[in-house]
Amino acid sequence: MIGPMAGPMKRRAFTLIAIAMAALPAVGQTDSSSLAASAERQLPALTDTYKQFHRNPELSHHEEKTSALLASDLRKLGYTVTEHVGKYPDGSQAYGIVAILENGAGPRLLIRTDMDALPEVEKTGLDYASTVRSTNAQGQDVGVMHACGHDIHMTVLLGVAREMVERKSQWHGTLMLIGQPSEETIDGARAMLADGLYERFGRPDFVLSEHDDSTHAAGSVAFKSGPMLASSTSIDVTMRGVGAHGSAPQLSKDPILMAAEFVVLAQTIVARQIDPQQPAVLTVGMIHGGAKRNIIPEEVTMGLTLRTYSDKVRDQIIADVRRTAEGIAIGYGVPQDRMPVVTVSQTEITPVESNDPALTDRMRKVAVGALGPDHVEDADSVMGSEDVGLFSLDGKIPAMMFRLGASDPAKLAHARETGVPLPGPHSPLFAPVYAPTITTGVTAMTAMALDLLR
Known part of the structure; x- marks a missing residue:
């Protein structure tokens, strides 16, 4: 521009740019309020999905309909999905899912959910409770229930999958979403690796997962460095x-x-x-x-x-x-x-599940930024087990699992006062407070993924 107004207008333009830049999150950070609000907007659709998973549980080695539903939803979001990934020692094919979203050069991040349910009769009394019955490996007629919260995990994964598609301008690299079968029989991760998971789809630079937990309040997450599961x-x-x-x-x-x-x-x-x-x-x-x-x-x-x-x-x-x-x-x-x-x-x-110390510390800081320090807690080691650690190849790939609070805060406080624990995973009475659990899981996991793929 030529003329006496050029100087003032140029200064005004620079001022507006500076204000706009100040309003943007710094490199490596996420606009936490925007992310949380987006997770809330997803909640109605995610609630329908969660209840559908919960009403229709399938036992380990039999996740046919569950995996098909998860795969279909991921395809609709634009992921390249491969089904029936995994091979058991008897030669049978597993129902594992691999969904890939490529977004230019950068790290490769694996986020894993499990899909199978437990042979338990649900006693929660919920209007969306499972009434499914099936035959277990011993030939017994059993009830089937998502008593370990894998329905929560799958729903969170779908929420994260959508957020990452909508935020492709904020990250670069490859997102690798895993729907793992047979976690309850702790042979699903091994089956997927035996079927050439990394040879076929690429070896990740990081592995993330979460597990809902009745000892932490819904709306919170918890971290522990080093051994967390036996x-x-x-x-x-x-x-x-x-x-x-x-x-x-x-x-x-x-x-x-x-x-x-x-x-x-x-x-x-x-x-x-x-x-x-x-x-x-x-x-x-x-x-x-x-x-x-x-x-x-x-x-x-x-x-x-x-x-x-x-x-x-x-x-x-x-x-x-x-x-x-x-x-x-x-x-x-x-x-x-x-x-x-x-x-x-x-x-x-399965071996001990051990969280990589550096990755855990980094993801804890990300969670504090996304949820606030009052919603990030310390987790304890427990004698429960998980096979997600196998994806780290004996610690060669940095891996971390965090706990996702799933209990009503008031009921949890009362339980701590009385010393009577709330029903937890593997109980026929386990009923996560799904709305805040899902939105917190989506917010936290998306923030972590954006940080690792920044």
Whole structure:
């Protein structure tokens, strides 16, 4: 522009630009109020999706309709989706999903959700409660329920997926969304990796995940650096005996009686044979044997779960389980060819889930910026287990899981006062306060993704 007004107008233009720039988030930061408001706008649609997932749960290895719904919604958002990713040791195909969104050069971020439900009859009384029944791996008719909140996780993932599409101008790189099957049997992540996950879709630079939690209030998230979840090992113990008529027990070697004794003695392994400074839990969660009241059966099978934070302690307890089972059989005079059979699963097994310290610290700061410091808490290590850590390839890829609060704040405060805990994951009464849980999850995870892909 030429003339006497050029100077003042140029100064005014620079002033307006400076004001506009000041209103924008700095590089690497997110406009948290805008992000939270956007998550709230998504809530009606996400609520419908959440209730649909909740009403229609599917057991591990059977996530056919769940994975199809998740895949369809991701395709509608513009992601390139591949279904049936994952192969189990028996050669069967898994229902894993990989959804890719490329946005120029930059890091590759993997965000994972799990999809399977649990064999439980829901007792929440919710108007959207599951009434589904199915047949489990043991051939039993069981109720099916999202008692671990995987319906929350999938809904949050879809919310994040939409936010990242709408905010493509704020990030660069590749977003890799994973719908993982069979987390409850802890063999889904291994199945996807065995099917060439990273060879086919690229190795990520970071891995993020979250898990809803009844010990934190809805609207909050919680972090812990280092080990957060224990390793898990599934063990089957079969007590074998000699069958007979129920009226003539002297002719038998009763495996039911031996199994009953084993269940009691197994609890002394951790209590009296393991260093009290080493966390460990051994639980007998399943027992099957017999077909008729007046028949002493040939064998009884028990399903055990073992949780530790140490491979050495894990191996010691497995050896103690074998010795205890064999000792009981010897005491009852069981023939050598009918000694107990102890089988350690090579598929339902997962290592300690450990959060990368640097990544955890970075994501905690992002969460504080997105939610405010009053909504970011510390998480405790627990003896529960997860197989998401396998995606880190033994820590070679920085990975982190955070806790997503899911409880009503007032009820949680009352529970802490009385010492009576609220129903949590794996309880038939577990009912997350879904609205603030979902919006908080979407806000926090999106902020973290934008930070890592900035």
